[in-house]
Amino acid sequence: MPQDLSPLWISLKTSLLATFITFFIGIATAYWMLEYRGKAKSLIEGVLIAPLILPPTVVGFLLLLFFGKNGPVGQLMNKFDFTIVFTWYGAAIAATVVSFPLMYKTALGAFEQIDKNLLRVAKTLGAGESKIFWRISLPLALPGIIAATTLAFARALGEFGATLMLAGNIPGQTQTIPMAIYFAVEAGAMNEAWFWAIAIMVISLSAIIIANVWQEGKRIGGRGGVGRQGRQGRHGGHGSEVSWISASSSPVGLFIDIEKQLSSFHLQVTFNTDNLPLGLLGGSGAGKSMILRCIAGIETPTRGRIVLNGRVLYDSEQGINLPSRDRRIGFLVQNYALFPHLTVAENIAFGLPQGLSHSSIRVQLEQQLIAMQLQGLGDRYPHQLSGGQQQRVALARALASKPEALLLDEPFSALDTYLRSQLEQQMMETLADYQGVTLFVTHNMEEAYRICPNLLVLEHGNAIQHDSKHEIFEHPVSATVAQITGCKNISRGRLLQASQVEASDWGCNLQVLPANPRDLAYIGIRAHQIAFTNNPQQENTFPCWLVRTSETPHRMSLFLKLHSPATSPHDYHLQAEVFKEKWLTMKDQPFPWYVYLDPLRLMLMD
Template sequence: MPQDLSPLWISLKTSFLATFITLFLGVGTAYWMLGYRGKGKSFIEGIFVAPLILPPTVVGFLLLLFFGNNGPVGKLLQPFNLTIVFTWYGAAIAAMVVSFPLMYKTALAAFEQIDSNLLRAARTLGAKELTIFWRVSLPLAFPGILAGATLAFARALGEFGATLMLAGNIPGQTQNIPMAIYFAVEAGDMNEAWFWSIAIVIISFSGIFITNIWQEQRHKNKSANREEDIQIKLENQSCSLLPNAANSGLFIDIEKQLASFHLQIAFHTDNQPLGLLGSSGAGKSMILRCLAGIETPSQGKIILNGRVLFDSEQRINVPIRDRRIGFLFQNYALFPHLTVAQNIGFGLPKESSDGNIKVEIEKQLIAMELQGLGDRYPHQLSGGQQQRVALARALASQPEALLLDEPFSALDTHLRSQLEQQMTETLADYSGVTLFVTHNMEEAYRLCPNLLVLEAGKEAHHGSKYEIFKYPATINVARITGCKNFSRAASESNQIVAAIDWDCKLKVVESIPEQLSYIGIRAHQIIFKNDHNQENTFPCWLVRTSETPHRITLFLKLHSPANNHHDYHLQAEVYKEKWVTIKDKPFPWYVYLEPSQLILME
């Protein structure tokens, strides 16, 4: 064991100081670069990681040019009789520079792993960017940041080349452990070299080992909690929510150019839930994101209850946190490091007293049947419970508009049905504007009195659900609302339409549109008859069947038997009880297409 232990204290002193400074610089720089969209981003990042790529002696030489007596910093310090070169401060600076890239890249990766919906949810709840950093981003990225700090400390502890160039090898002042090893080997003192080598390995691996143990224990605790079986009985209960001032509704008239289509939509809605229905990629979620301020339209206006949230002409674009929008994301976006109660209270005004916050949180817990779960974390909840926490969080901030982005998509059929009932009651008591995005027509029909059907970013049909399902404007709207039977059509006379693809003529009761293109009928409205002399009744042959738990879909060919499984005209849906009564009857069967159920489309 060497008599002089100063290399140990110098190494620890410089490494801890370098790591402390690097921690703040690396985390701050990483968070800034995460949101930086300016020019030269690649060049700036190249400068940040350069010490990781360049030889340490080159880094030390550049530091010497910068901090030396003739360098810019050296000249600034000369009037104060201060110097960096050949001091332990220089050793700390060298260690800081070479360890910075590890801290920066690790912190950047940790921030990038955070679900962006969590940050968007925080903004919709009114949180400022600094609040989001301290309460969401930093806690979630902390394990990665801690790992980066550990690596940075180990790198600073082992720094040799840059330190030698800037601080030199002054025993008792700048000679750290790597220098002590080098000069011990050079002097032939292998015992001392072994001592310092073992010391630096133990110190470095101790930090890494402790960090790994902490992370493994943290992961085990989460896994154990996740395995707990939490069963909370779901009961329908109406909830009194959000006393609101009189609403003037929502007006949207926006355009946004996207990669696959051009979103161009204009509509007005009041406090009755409006369902946005359409296929994937139709622009439903993009409308919500533009309304919330997550995305910015190319042009147009968004006005909520008389407040202009966006106006491209007047250059108004209200920040997300000031829009008073409640957003229920598809994956719920609950903050995983906060309890249920903390999640619900996240968006409550900070000036509220602790007592008022607790009262509001408890009110939401009761309303959403979450009593007793306030101290649990999101990963300890079922999918249905997570959804109700997210809804309670959105409503607790008393938003003027509530945006629901496919909230039932991750739930099983039974739970979806139960939560739909609760959602219906919740929305009935909510007096703000509600937009409900879904691609499930039955879900939209049950929850929303009015529907807006979208196709490739444009309005295809907007009206009451009864009107849209009874009189869809186009064949695409009919398809989206579940109609499966279509034929090209031409007007024959006042009440007669020729169904070209079905090779028949049909009597209708609706007025025939001037630009008639298609005629259709829904599968469940096809009727089987024994009387084949009745109008709109045609012989048919069964091609094949498709079975669901309660219904049978029959693929039928009109007028003659089919040539193959794809040769059919109509799909008819019947309950299994009805199927039992007709399946053994000889062919042909006879189908009746009731005139009042026929859909005429332009």
């Protein structure tokens, strides 16, 4: 064991100071770079990680040029009779510079791993950037930040080349453990070199082990970490002042007139809705979710206007674009975006207005837990809940902030059939009591029909029909709307007379209700509305042959060929659906069967 232990104290002093500095600067830089979208991003990124790529001696040489007596900082410090070169401050600066990239890149990776939906939902719950950082981003990124801090400390502890260039090797002043090892080996003092090598390995490994033990303890402890008093005592509000139109003259409801240019399509929709739930129905990529994100302030339209209950949320001409936290929008996303490090109660309380007393918070929490059938689950974490419970917590959290509009983005997509049915009923009960605007996004037509009195059908970013659900399902304005709403039988149509249409794809003429000759392009009928008859003389009745069947738990789908037997499994005209009880009575009847296409059920479309 060497008599002079100063390298140990100098190494600990410089590495701890370097770690302290990189901890704050690294986290701040990583969080800033996470959202920075400027043109200089690549250049800034290169500068920040350069010390990780360049040889340490080159880094030390650049620091020497910068802090030396002829450098810009060195000349400035000379005026105050102060120098960095060949002092332990120089060693600390060298350690800080070379350890910073590890801290920055690891912290940036930790922030990038956070589900962006968590941050978006937090904004819609009224949280500002500061609250989101301290309550959501930092706690969720903390394991990665602890790992980054450990790596930065180990890197600072082992720094050699840059330290030698800037601080030199002055025993008792700047000689760190790596310096002591190098010069001990050079002098042939192998026992001393072994001592310092073992010491630096023990210190580095101890730091890593302590960090791992801490993180494992956090996982076992249930992901908690913030005291109950502190968590319930800090809640974001909706305190920003916004411009109101007179309530007596302003319409109640939501008005949308927006455009947004996207890489895959051009979103361009105009509609308004009142307090009755409006279903947004359409295929994938139709623009349903993008409309919700624009309303919530998560996305910004290219141009347009959004008005909620007389409040202008967005107006491109007037330069108005309220941040998400001020829009009073409740947003329920597909994966629910529950904050994993907060309990059920803390998730629900997150969006409560600022300044509420603890007793008021407890009363409102209890009301939400009872309303959503979550009694006794307030202290559980999201990972301890079933999918249905998680959805109810997300809905309770959205409603707790008393939003003026509730946006539901496919809330049942992650649930099994039985659970979806149960929660659908509960959702309908909840929406019946909710007095605000509700937009319900789905691609499931039956789901939309059951929940929403009114529907907006979308295709490639355009609204193609907005009406009551009965009108849309019974009188779709186009073949596209008919297909989106589940019509399986559509043929090209040509008007022969005022009440007669040729269905060219079915090879027959049909009696219909009087049609507009300028608009008719297609004719259709829904599969469950095809009837079978024993009267071949009836109008719109045609002989048919069964091509093949497809079975569901309660129904049979029958693929039928009109006029003649089929030549292949794909040679059919119509698809009919019958209950299995009906199928049992007709399946053994001889062919041809006869189908009746009721004129009242036929849909004439653009």
